[in-house]
Amino acid sequence: MSKYGLFLGCNTPALRPDVEHGIRYSMEKLGVDLVDLPGYVCCPAFGTFPSSDEYAQLAVNAWNLSLAEEQGVNLAVQCGSCYSSLRMGSHIMEEAPKREKVNEILAKGGKHYQGKARPHHMLDILYNEVGVDRIQGKLQRRLDGLRAIVQFPCHTLYPSDVVGFEPDKGPPHVLTDLLEALGASVEHYSLEHQCCGGAGGFHKADSGAAHGFLKSKLDAIAAETEADLIVVSCITCLMWMDNQQKTLSEGNGHSYSLPVFDLNQLLALCLGAPPEHVAAISTVPRERITDRFK
């Protein structure tokens, strides 16, 4: 059984703990032991310390990484920007002189980062460590008959030499392969690789453009596919694509209501978890999917 420190970040445990429960449930069933990281803090998010002071960013990254290192584990992360922040930070700190300078700051807080603990995204662990075959062998229920589209988490793709874990070059397929392993069929559409629009700084700067991204995606999904649901693996994609369909529907004449799930939520459902624990919180109703699991 492999073991990871579960790095939850801020949004998931505070606003979407059902996703957290889905992660805990599914990973345990698949033989991945997740331990808590007592005293962890915000990754830091790109709009905070990384936008104001590089060494403050690295010190906070190192704080979190050192907590995992103390327990002798790597980190498991679902949130795209937490993953990217921690991954890029640990990459920068591979350089010993940088790491030493960070450690001088970190020492004021009584911590030290040796550069051993590294963050891994949930999709990476599921695909490259657990593997599609082992997942399929454990399923109690399947998503047969459901058609899905996916939103690839951008923070896990680029820059590929630092954050990437796709097995080959070319279009990403880890998320689609995992979803197909659960029995869903994955449909493709023209705006599949367009940004969801959910990043904080972006929708603060131009809310119209951010909503426009989601609207054009939803319109393309409706025109080009018969999708029953959207599947993501990033809390920002999940909350934005789920919450904003309501905003887009208001005064629009057209009502958007395509349920959005995190992959680990669906995985947990297929492994026997009750929907009221792992898929309870959403703006778009998703009973038409979760009722299958009652």
Place this chain on the structure above:
Amino acid sequence: MIDLEQAEVIPDMWREVFESEDIRFCFNCGSCISVCPASNADPPLLIRRLARMVLLGLEDELLDEDTPWSCVSCSKCEEVCPMGVRPFELGLAIRRWQVRNDETRIPPSLVELYKEGYTQPVSRALETRAAVGLGELPTIDKDPELLKAYQKMLMATDVVSNNDYMFKG
């Protein structure tokens, strides 16, 4: 349009903004913009243009630029830049340079992170968590000594110590 006849130009300014010398290899190809979601914002984030402003040393104009703050942090630009400029990192470096030169640019969220450690009420979401069958998390506030140690560490960073009045009290 920036009027270069009128603008004040500081030739070595890029060294203050971006640690990486590779910015000098930017040859204006625009690949970064072609993949950039935030280039669709109004006003558009045009990372190539920002690289030019940094290299030309257009201090006043760059201090006034809000567009670096609309980046979605997808790093697509880093993937495609043929010259290894690392445009995403450049955008963050411009934000940091603005923050160093203008305290009104300091993200207010830093204070929250200093005081509580999180951008969301992670330690107070007890009901939401209980409703889906989850208990409390070992958040940093549960260990006051550890929270103090974390704050002491942050106090040793430039952005916090140089602006300590924002964080105390």
